[in-house]
Every structure is written in structure tokens, then in C-alpha cells.
Amino acid sequence: MLQSYDDQHVLTGLAVAFGVGLLIGIEREQRKGADPAHIVAGVRTFALIALAGAVCTLLGTALIAVGAAFVGLAALASYHRSREADPGLTTEIAMFVAFLLGVLAMHQRELAAGIGVGVALILALKSRLHAFTREVLTPQELHDGLLLIASALIVLPLLPDRAIDPWHVFNPHKLWRLVVLVMAINALGYVAQRALGTRLGLPLSGFAGGFVSATATIGAMGSRAKLHPEQRPSCVAASTLANVATIVQLALVLGALSRPLLGILALPLAASGLTALAAAGFSGFSAWRDGRDGIAPMKGRPFQPTHALLFVALVSVILFVAAALAHWFGDAGALAAAGAAGFADTHAAAASVAQVLNAGQIDTEVAAFAVLIGFTTNTLGKTVVAFGTGGRSFALHLLPGLVAMLAAFAAVLLWR
Numbered sequence: 001m002l003q004s005y006d007d008q009h010v011l012t013g014l015a016v017a018f019g020v021g022l023l024i025g026i027e028r029e030q031r032k033g034a035d036p037a038h039i040v041a042g043v044r045t046f047a048l049i050a051l052a053g054a055v056c057t058l059l060g061t062a063l064i065a066v067g068a069a070f071v072g073l074a075a076l077a078s079y080h081r082s083r084e085a086d087p088g089l090t091t092e093i094a095m096f097v098a099f100l101l102g103v104l105a106m107h108q109r110e111l112a113a114g115i116g117v118g119v120a121l122i123l124a125l126k127s128r129l130h131a132f133t134r135e136v137l138t139p140q141e142l143h144d145g146l147l148l149i150a151s152a153l154i155v156l157p158l159l160p161d162r163a164i165d166p167w168h169v170f171n172p173h174k175l176w177r178l179v180v181l182v183m184a185i186n187a188l189g190y191v192a193q194r195a196l197g198t199r200l201g202l203p204l205s206g207f208a209g210g211f212v213s214a215t216a217t218i219g220a221m222g223s224r225a226k227l228h229p230e231q232r233p234s235c236v237a238a239s240t241l242a243n244v245a246t247i248v249q250l251a252l253v254l255g256a257l258s259r260p261l262l263g264i265l266a267l268p269l270a271a272s273g274l275t276a277l278a279a280a281g282f283s284g285f286s287a288w289r290d291g292r293d294g295i296a297p298m299k300g301r302p303f304q305p306t307h308a309l310l311f312v313a314l315v316s317v318i319l320f321v322a323a324a325l326a327h328w329f330g331d332a333g334a335l336a337a338a339g340a341a342g343f344a345d346t347h348a349a350a351a352s353v354a355q356v357l358n359a360g361q362i363d364t365e366v367a368a369f370a371v372l373i374g375f376t377t378n379t380l381g382k383t384v385v386a387f388g389t390g391g392r393s394f395a396l397h398l399l400p401g402l403v404a405m406l407a408a409f410a411a412v413l414l415w416r
Contacts, residue, residue: 053102
């Protein structure tokens with residue numbers, strides 16, 4: 001029985017189906033090369049298969065099953081004919097996908113077109129994908145990538161998205177989302193460093209390291225500057241860029257946990273980040289040149305799962321402490337908890353404040369000032385680390401950037 005569609009919908013759906021089949025078919029046709037027997041199906045076959053899916057949809061659900069069965073038999077015949085020259089199943093699977101995309105084009109045209117482009121890209125990038133998996137991707141990177149995907153797509157949906165504690169601040173779903181966020185950001189920094197190689201050297205290492213821990217990065221750069229005084233400008237620039245990464249991650253953490261709080265702190269964070277960028281450029285524009293022949297690109301693990309778990313464990317502890325203090329002492333308790341947490345990690349302090357805000361223990365203004373207090377104590381902690389690891393010279397060159405960052409954040413927050 002003919003399904004009821006308006007004429008414009010039918011024509012648009014048929015056009016999308018034809019276009020998707022044509023796109024996939026062109027890629028398969030090019031793959032034939034000089035040996036037509038290598039791949040049986042080409043431009044015409046794929047265009048007709050996609051159109052068949054669309055027409056079957058117009059004629060009724062029963063015909064979709066008939067058409068799918070026919071395409072499946074055709075794919076089997078194609079494989080039987082070409083299995084000696086090409087033992088793979090890519091073309092045969094692509095035939096069935098083209099049919100399904102033709103069916104989908106009559107219901108959701110945009111989705112069908114997007115998937116069709118994605119399928120064509122996957123087919124066209126065969127050589128590059130094979131080279132990437134065999135020559136570039138290491139087993140450890142593959143393992144960590146799968147771990148990140150499993151954490152985001154398997155574990156996260158299974159966790160309850162509700163508070164499970166008396167103060168209504170401990171939400172397993174949101175806390176695990178923080179774990180995924182930290183691992184993803186670290187992985188992106190790792191990929192950027194591997195892709196760009198040694199050309200950006202220390203500054204890029206500092207920026208990538210800042211997503212893990214700006215304080216730890218400052219300690220590492222301070223030690224390096226002490227051993228190699230000639231690299232001090234590069235180390236100072238790298239340490240300042242680590243703070244830029246901290247600002248970016250802080251904004252992402254707040255965006256994931258509390259949009260209202262991020263709305264208040266967006267301008268202060270932007271001002272602080274831009275100030276840090278200016279300080280990095282002023283403190284050592286020669287860092288870029290030093291980086292080109294400096295350290296080797298980072299290899300190893302894209303992220304350390306234990307770092308993300310420890311971060312969230314710290315957030316969890318701070319959540320209980322901050323909520324308890326806010327419950328017993330009001331706003332003053334929340335501010336004190338944020339200040340104490342800032343010495344350990346500014347992201348943990350901000351995350352705990354956002355969760356306490358979500359639980360209704362404090363209002364947005366108090367939460368914003370609590371983040372400022374955590375930011376201030378974290379800056380003090382970084383200053384101590386800079387003096388302890390890099391010595392007086394390194395710390396005095398880094399300190400103006402740290403102070404300027406804090407001043408910009410506080411000034412915009414207080415004068416908004």
C-alpha cells in the first residue's frame with residue numbers, strides 16, 4: 001500500500017537518497033581502479049540501491065523487508081564473485097548501508113545525508129585509517145581511548161542522576177561526568193602535542209600539563225629552569241600557559257556542573273585567561289624558538305585514569321565538608337571550605353562550590369566569591385611551589401603573571 005507523503009517531501013527524500021547513493025558509489029568506483037573485478041558495485045549500483053530503499057519506503061513496510069533481503073542476496077553474490085581478489089566485506093556492507101540510508105531519507109533527510117557523508121569519508125580514508133592504526137596509534141593509546149569511550153558511553157549512563165546523601169550534593173552521575181571530562185581534556189592535550197611534535201616544545205608541554213595540574217606543571221618547569229637557566233624564559237612561559245589551561249578547564253567544569261555560576265564567572269575567567277596569555281608572551285616570546293629544538297613530543301599515556309579518579313575523590317570529600325560547613329555555619333563555612341580546597345586544586349574547589357550551589361546551600365553570589373577565594377589560595381600555593389622548585393629567579397619571573405591573573409579575575413568579578 002502506497003504510504004501518504006506530500007509531493008515535496010517525496011521529491012526531497014528521493015533526491016537525498018540518490019545523492020547519498022551517488023556519493024558512496026563514486027568512492028567505490030574510484031576504488032575499482034584499473035581492475036573492475038576487484039569491486040563489483042560502483043556508481044550506478046549504489047545510486048540504484050539507495051533509490052530502491054526510498055521507493056520501498058513509499059510502497060509500504062513489507063516491501064522494505066523484501067528490498068533488504070534482495071540487497072542482502074546481491075551482496076552475497078558480489079562477495080562470492082570478488083572474494084579471491086578482495087576478501088574484505090566493505091563493499092557488501094556499504095551496499096546494505098546505502099539501502100538503509102535510502103529508507104531513512106524518506107523519514108529524516110538531514111540525518112540520512114549526514115550519515116551518508118560519514119560513510120563516504122570512512123570508505124575514502126581507508127589507507128590513512130590503516131596507517132594510523134598500524135603506525136601511529138600505540139597499544140597504550142588504543143587501550144586508553146577505549147577506556148575513555150567506555151567511561152562515557154557505558155558507565156556514565158548507568159549511574160543514577162540524583163543525590164544520594166543527606167545534603168543532596170553527592171550526585172554519582174555528575175561526579176563521573178567530571179571523571180570523563182578530565183580524561184577527555186587530558187587526551188586532547190596529548191593528541192595536540194603528538195600531532196604538532198617538537199615544534200612548540202616547552203610552551204605546548206606546559207599548556208597540556210596544565211590540564212592535568214598547573215601546580216605540578218609549575219613544579220616541573222621550575223626544576224627544569226633550575227637545571228637549565230638558559231631555558232628559564234621558556235619555562236616561565238610554559239608555566240603561565242599551564243594557568244591558561246587551568247582557566248579553560250575551570251570554565252568547562254563550571255559549565256558541566258552549574259551554568260548560572262559560569263554565567264557570573266565567564267567574564268572574570270576570560271579576563272584572567274587573556275591576562276595569562278599576555279603574561280606568557282611578555283615573559284618569553286623566545287620560548288617558541290626554544291621549543292622547536294627542545295624536548296621531544298610526549299609519548300606514553302594520553303591520560304592517567306588515577307589522576308581523574310583522585311581529582312573526583314578530592315571533590316567528593318570537599319563536597320561533604322563544604323556542605324556540612326555550609327549547613328552548620330552558613331555562607332562563612334562554604335567560603336572557608338573553598339579556601340582550604342584551593343590550596344590543593346582550584347578545579348576541585350570550584351566543583352564543590354558548584355555542587356553546594358546546586359543543592360541550594362548557598363546562593364550564586366556567595367558561590368562566586370567562594371571560587372575567588374579558592375582561586376586566591378591556589379595562586380598562593382603555586383607561588384610557594386615556584387620558589388621551592390625553581391628558586392628565587394624563576395619564581396620572581398613567574399609571580400607577576402600569577403598576580404596579574406588573580407587581579408584580573410578579582411577586578412572583573414568585583415566591578416561587574
